[in-house]
Amino acid sequence: MPPHPPEASGGGPVSRRDGTPVVLLLGGDGIGPEVVEAAAACMQAAARRLGRAIRLEEAPIGGAALEMGLPPLPEPTLRMALDADAVLLGAVGGPRWDGLPGPQRPEAGLLELRRQLGVFANVRPVRMFAGLETTSPLRPEVVAGTDLVVVRELLGGLYYGPRGRRQGPGGPVVFDTLEYDQAQIDRAARFALEMARRRRRSLTLVDKANVLESSRMWRERVQALAPAYPDVAVSFQYVDSCAMRLVREPRAFDVLLCENMFGDILSDEAAVLAGSIGMLPSASLGGRVGLYEPVHGSAPDIAGRGVANPIGAILAGAMLLEWSLGWRDAAACIEAAVARVLADGWRTGDLVPAGGPAPGVSVVGTQALTDRILAAIEQSTPQEGSSAPS
Numbered sequence: 001m002p003p004h005p006p007e008a009s010g011g012g013p014v015s016r017r018d019g020t021p022v023v024l025l026l027g028g029d030g031i032g033p034e035v036v037e038a039a040a041a042c043m044q045a046a047a048r049r050l051g052r053a054i055r056l057e058e059a060p061i062g063g064a065a066l067e068m069g070l071p072p073l074p075e076p077t078l079r080m081a082l083d084a085d086a087v088l089l090g091a092v093g094g095p096r097w098d099g100l101p102g103p104q105r106p107e108a109g110l111l112e113l114r115r116q117l118g119v120f121a122n123v124r125p126v127r128m129f130a131g132l133e134t135t136s137p138l139r140p141e142v143v144a145g146t147d148l149v150v151v152r153e154l155l156g157g158l159y160y161g162p163r164g165r166r167q168g169p170g171g172p173v174v175f176d177t178l179e180y181d182q183a184q185i186d187r188a189a190r191f192a193l194e195m196a197r198r199r200r201r202s203l204t205l206v207d208k209a210n211v212l213e214s215s216r217m218w219r220e221r222v223q224a225l226a227p228a229y230p231d232v233a234v235s236f237q238y239v240d241s242c243a244m245r246l247v248r249e250p251r252a253f254d255v256l257l258c259e260n261m262f263g264d265i266l267s268d269e270a271a272v273l274a275g276s277i278g279m280l281p282s283a284s285l286g287g288r289v290g291l292y293e294p295v296h297g298s299a300p301d302i303a304g305r306g307v308a309n310p311i312g313a314i315l316a317g318a319m320l321l322e323w324s325l326g327w328r329d330a331a332a333c334i335e336a337a338v339a340r341v342l343a344d345g346w347r348t349g350d351l352v353p354a355g356g357p358a359p360g361v362s363v364v365g366t367q368a369l370t371d372r373i374l375a376a377i378e379q380s381t382p383q384e385g386s387s388a389p390s
């Protein structure tokens with residue numbers, strides 16, 4: 001699925017013309033296009049199973065755009081994203097572009113896209129699927145039953161604060177600034193409290209309030225907002241000890257609310273609880289258009305080999321159907337198909353533990369695993385009570 005110039009697609013919010021939702025696919029770099037192709041096929045199959053349709057468009061971003069002589073977020077790509085009903089992105093970045101200055105790097109395209117879409121709440125569910133317990137390097141009895149969500153603030157903190165270098169009296173000086181205004185904290189905190197209310201009603205604010213002024217303000221604001229959510233148990237945990245507790249007793253957590261950088265780091269750590277980083281999806285919400293991504297990156301070490309785990313992207317596609325299109329039934333269809341295929345023993349290589357695959361497990365590539373999931377979607381029984389708009 002090579003990206004093509006956005007102009008070629010005709011553009012425009014087709015959903016607003018004929019009722020068919022438009023999903024913009026941004027494959028990006030490395031394994032990004034491989035896993036987005038798998039996720040797009042699953043979204044289409046689930047929609048078809050339920051008698052609906054999606055219109056897919058494609059555009060370049062990141063290194064793929066740079067290779068076309070375009071900036072990392074080309075203007076037509078941004079326009080198509082703003083006009084779409086939802087955006088599914090693979091990953092951006094890779095060693096080929098690591099020498100570029102910050103604003104020209106592929107990653108700058110993704111950060112600008114998030115900012116332009118206004119998606120301040122990044123939801124990263126971490127769930128251990130039944131049957132995968134022995135794939136984690138952690139003990140099965142530790143990871144079994146893990147079911148938590150990292151809510152990562154996505155548009156503030158070190159990622160977007162002033163940064164730079166200057167000459168100081170004793171030599172070069174470098175700075176990155178961690179800055180939040182109260183409104184940014186409040187909207188993320190309310191989002192996480194609402195999410196906790198719909199889950200097991202437990203929220204942990206992850207911070208470094210023993211050192212950072214920013215963290216002290218996050219605590220104050222969560223304490224100020226919590227009384228409006230008397231059904232949610234709110235607790236506070238320093239990020240360093242949270243990193244330890246996450247791998248020691250993951251079932252202690254329900255919703256983890258993090259500022260931007262803490263959430264980035266802890267969600268990659270939490271991937272170990274799900275067996276592999278290739279398993280984790282994410283949804284970036286709260287803005288004009290939802291942005292959905294697997295949590296992993298472009299994995300240059302395995303790109304082009306057809307071995308990437310597509311499940312994180314496929315589950316991100318399911319989140320897209322639920323959160324942006326309101327198709328809970330189609331999302332459930334994909335989630336059940338993934339669970340079924342894993343329970344039947346199908347795995348990509350990243351889910352094989354150091355000692356080798358267990359009896360009954362078959363290790364396959366991206367396409368073969370996707371084909372199994374597609375077959376399971378096609379064989380599924382659509383659930384009652386569709387949440388689809390009629």
Ligand SMILES: NC(=O)c1ccc[n+]([C@@H]2O[C@H](COP(=O)([O-])OP(=O)(O)OC[C@H]3O[C@@H](n4cnc5c(N)ncnc54)[C@H](O)[C@@H]3O)[C@@H](O)[C@H]2O)c1
Binds near residue numbers: 090
């Ligand atoms: N959202 C994004 O676009 C995003 C996220 C993270 C990193 N990146 C970029 O990706 C590049 C590589 O970063 P990295 O190596 O630190 O992280 P990474 O997530 O790409 O890879 C880390 C390790 O996990 C493995 N892995 C990742 N996804 C996998 C999958 N689906 N199936 C099987 N194995 C998988 C990789 O092979 C690698 O060994 C960098 O340029 C980075 O900036 C982009």
Ligand SMILES: CC(C)[C@H](C(=O)O)[C@@H](O)C(=O)O
Binds near residue numbers: 092295
């Ligand atoms: C590629 C990078 C900018 C990105 C981030 O740090 O947000 C990635 O690590 C992620 O987790 O989506």
Ligand SMILES: [Mg+2]
Binds near residue numbers: 264265268295
């Ligand atoms: Mg990350």
